[in-house]
Amino acid sequence: MYNQxxxxxxxxxxxxxxxxxxxxxxxxxxxxxIVGGVIAGVVVLAxxxxxxxxxxxxxxxxxxxxxxxxxxxxxxxxxxxxxSIPEFxxxxxxxxxxxxxxxxxNDDFTYSRTVDEDSVDRAIENIKGDMKNAIYAYxxxxxxxxxxxxxxxxxxxxxxxxxxxxxxxxxxxxxxxEIKDNLFDEGNFEAEDGKLYLSDGYDYAVDPNSYETYELxxxxxxxxxxxxxxxxxxxxxxxxxxxxxxxx
Numbered sequence: 001m002y003n004q005x006x007x008x009x010x011x012x013x014x015x016x017x018x019x020x021x022x023x024x025x026x027x028x029x030x031x032x033x034i035v036g037g038v039i040a041g042v043v044v045l046a047x048x049x050x051x052x053x054x055x056x057x058x059x060x061x062x063x064x065x066x067x068x069x070x071x072x073x074x075x076x077x078x079x080x081x082x083x084s085i086p087e088f089x090x091x092x093x094x095x096x097x098x099x100x101x102x103x104x105x106n107d108d109f110t111y112s113r114t115v116d117e118d119s120v121d122r123a124i125e126n127i128k129g130d131m132k133n134a135i136y137a138y139x140x141x142x143x144x145x146x147x148x149x150x151x152x153x154x155x156x157x158x159x160x161x162x163x164x165x166x167x168x169x170x171x172x173x174x175x176x177x178e179i180k181d182n183l184f185d186e187g188n189f190e191a192e193d194g195k196l197y198l199s200d201g202y203d204y205a206v207d208p209n210s211y212e213t214y215e216l217x218x219x220x221x222x223x224x225x226x227x228x229x230x231x232x233x234x235x236x237x238x239x240x241x242x243x244x245x246x247x248x
Contacts (some may be wrong), residue, residue: 004236005240006195007057011038016190020096022133023047023159024180025216032213035141041061042047043153060191060192061105061189061190061191062107062190063108063191064105064189064196064216065105065106066104066105066246066247067102067103067104067245067246067248068102068103068104068105068221068243068244068245068246069100069101069102069103069243069248070100070102070242070243070244071098071099071100071101071119071242071245072095072098072099072100072101072241073097073098073238074237074238075094075095075097075098076093076098077234077238078097078127079092079093079094082094082134087110087115088134088138089117089136090133091134091135091137091138091141092130092134093130093133093134093171094130094156095125095126095128095129095130095245096123096124096126097123097127098119098123099114099115099116099119099120099123099183100117100119100240101114101115101183102114102115102116102246103114103221105189106218109188109189110186110187110188110189110202111188111189111198112185112188113183113184113185114184115180115184115234120179120180120183121186124171124176124179127171128167128171131167131171132163132164132167133171134161135166136163137150139152139156140152140154142155143155154224179231185198185200186199186201186202187199187204188202188204188205188206189202189206190206191214194214194215194221195211195212195213195214196211196212196213196214197210197211198203198211198212205226205230209227209228209229210226210227210229210230210231211226211227211228211229212224212225212226212227213225213226213227219244219245220242220243220244221242221243221244221245222240222243223239223240223241223243224240225238225240226239
């Protein structure tokens with residue numbers, strides 16, 4: 001029998017000598033790869049969460065993106081206001097005071113409000129005609145009550161004016177320009193929980209205390225009311241306003 005060589009407890013039997021022979025290449029360290037993979041995963045997850053968060057936080061705004069057109073009708077409001085004028089108000093009949101408005105909401109959260117100027121011009125001409133008829137009717141009643149045998153034109157001529165001059169004095173070009181200017185607007189917008197916030201210009205943030213409530217379904221947007229410290233009865237007269245989507 002051959003005697004077995006002594007076994008080194010630190011070296012398995014038949015192990016290659018430690019010296020005089022090339023050592024096997026060390027295994028690649030996986031720690032760096034694992035850490036890198038974890039970091040990459042976290043980054044991807046963070047990006048996904050960010051995209052989801054942005055999408056959720058701007059879901060209402062994205063639903064509004066596009067062009068929306070409506071006809072704003074203030075006929076009843078003007079009728080009520082003008083009818084309250086003592087004596088003269090009973091003769092006024094407002095036939096039609098409406099105009100077309102378009103809102104464009106952009107995906108960068110800016111908006112513009114434009115008005116069809118031809119429709120505004122028609123509305124103004126309508127109210128001027130309504131006022132002219134009311135003035136004539138009122139003048140005829142004054143003549144009748146005073147037992148005068150003259151025409152309204154003669155009565156106005158004796159006063160050094162005419163119905164047309166009265167109308168044009170009030171509905172002058174400056175007033176018309178101011179009306180149109182107030183109908184155009186642009187700035188930034190936000191929307192959340194059925195509330196639409198608009199800023200007066202691109203350099204201003206929205207006012208959290210001023211907003212319009214709205215309802216949105218399919219291709220229809222209804223502005224139901226408005227809230228704000230500077231609103232008056234005239235600002236609220238046209239609500240609700242129903243817009244139809246005309247472009248994406």
